[in-house]
Amino acid sequence: MRHLLDIDDFSTEEIRALIQSAEDIIDHPDRYAHTCAGKKLATLFFEASTRTRLSFEAAMYELGGQVLGFSMATASSTVKGESCADTIRTVGCYADIIAMRHPLAGAPLVASRASTVPIINAGDGGHNHPTQTLADLLTIYREFGRLDGLTVGLCGDLKFGRTVHSLITAMSRYPGTRFVLISPAELQLPGYVRKDVLDRDGIPYTEVRTIEEAIDSLDILYMTRVQGERFADPAEYERLKDCYILDEKRLSQAREGLRVLHPLPRVNEISVGVDSDPRACYFKQVLNGKYIRMALILKLLAEAGQDDPRPQPALRYDLTCDNPVCITSSEQGIRHAFLKKGSVYRCVYCERSYHGTKPL
Numbered sequence: 001m002r003h004l005l006d007i008d009d010f011s012t013e014e015i016r017a018l019i020q021s022a023e024d025i026i027d028h029p030d031r032y033a034h035t036c037a038g039k040k041l042a043t044l045f046f047e048a049s050t051r052t053r054l055s056f057e058a059a060m061y062e063l064g065g066q067v068l069g070f071s072m073a074t075a076s077s078t079v080k081g082e083s084c085a086d087t088i089r090t091v092g093c094y095a096d097i098i099a100m101r102h103p104l105a106g107a108p109l110v111a112s113r114a115s116t117v118p119i120i121n122a123g124d125g126g127h128n129h130p131t132q133t134l135a136d137l138l139t140i141y142r143e144f145g146r147l148d149g150l151t152v153g154l155c156g157d158l159k160f161g162r163t164v165h166s167l168i169t170a171m172s173r174y175p176g177t178r179f180v181l182i183s184p185a186e187l188q189l190p191g192y193v194r195k196d197v198l199d200r201d202g203i204p205y206t207e208v209r210t211i212e213e214a215i216d217s218l219d220i221l222y223m224t225r226v227q228g229e230r231f232a233d234p235a236e237y238e239r240l241k242d243c244y245i246l247d248e249k250r251l252s253q254a255r256e257g258l259r260v261l262h263p264l265p266r267v268n269e270i271s272v273g274v275d276s277d278p279r280a281c282y283f284k285q286v287l288n289g290k291y292i293r294m295a296l297i298l299k300l301l302a303e304a305g306q307d308d309p310r311p312q313p314a315l316r317y318d319l320t321c322d323n324p325v326c327i328t329s330s331e332q333g334i335r336h337a338f339l340k341k342g343s344v345y346r347c348v349y350c351e352r353s354y355h356g357t358k359p360l
């Protein structure tokens with residue numbers, strides 16, 4: 001069964017086809033108005049959302065399908081102790097496709113193993129957010145007419161910002177991409193993205209501490225919110241939460257061709273005064289998110305009967321993940337599994353490297 005758990009689940013050719021499909025939907029919405037008649041999408045959001053959940057729901061309605069689900073874990077039998085796997089097995093009896101968001105990394109992978117219908121990862125903890133990346137890629141493509149040869153500044157919470165992890169993974173495929181990582185030391189990019197994507201593929205990147213050091217060299221400035229909900233220490237969040245603010249004065253140092261993206265929600269990191277600048281694209285991203293999710297629903301429903309064509313990698317099952325925000329920390333019956341990447345073993349659910357004492 002094809003699922004979308006990680007942006008790497010789709011080839012570059014599949015992403016190109018999704019963008020083409022979304023553009024056709026934008027140009028000819030009437031042709032798609034009944035393409036999902038008789039089909040149901042379940043939106044299972046164990047964590048808060050405005051855009052992702054509602055855009056999935058709007059997408060399914062605009063395809064002529066129907067929607068069911070819940071918008072918070074407390075409205076489901078999760079509060080009675082039901083596992084993620086059992087929830088998915090149950091909802092697969094009612095729906096043809098499931099979009100889910102969960103606070104723990106790897107929950108969509110667990111769901112995909114229990115599911116009889118395609119699973120879409122709508123955000124798993126601080127790990128991945130592949131459908132936001134599809135919205136970002138459609139926006140970049142529509143603004144620049146290409147995805148290659150772009151210098152992308154990523155600013156803010158690069159540690160917990162799951163949209164950043166998925167976007168770097170996707171943009172690294174396109175020739176000529178360069179990244180400028182703008183973050184405080186405490187919120188730097190996790191090792192699994194830095195080592196397994198940037199270093200492995202020799203993608204050029206620099207790291208700076210201020211927007212001013214980079215803004216005049218960028219094609220894209222991707223601002224992110226400091227993810228307060230992922231901090232163990234609230235005082236640390238208070239100290240870092242306003243570390244970057246893009247205002248009109250800072251934007252005046254940028255090229256005319258710059259495009260400012262943000263997955264939203266924003267808190268303080270982009271001044272409202274920037275919204276009227278023609279370089280601000282974050283509300284275009286919101287709209288594009290609906291169209292690319294329409295294309296995604298159509299693709300996964302069309303391929304629901306197909307097996308994943310990729311070979312299954314060899315895993316190690318004798319190591320244990322110690323990440324408290326990995327799904328293995330709370331869901332019973334999951335076999336810990338590690339994949340060798342370079343010289344380290346990474347948990348297949350959350351990608352944390354193994355830190356224990358077993359010989360590797």
Ligand code: CP
Pocket residue numbers: 048049050051052053123132263264265
């Ligand atoms: N971009 C995004 O994931 O927004 P929501 O949290 O509102 O879904």
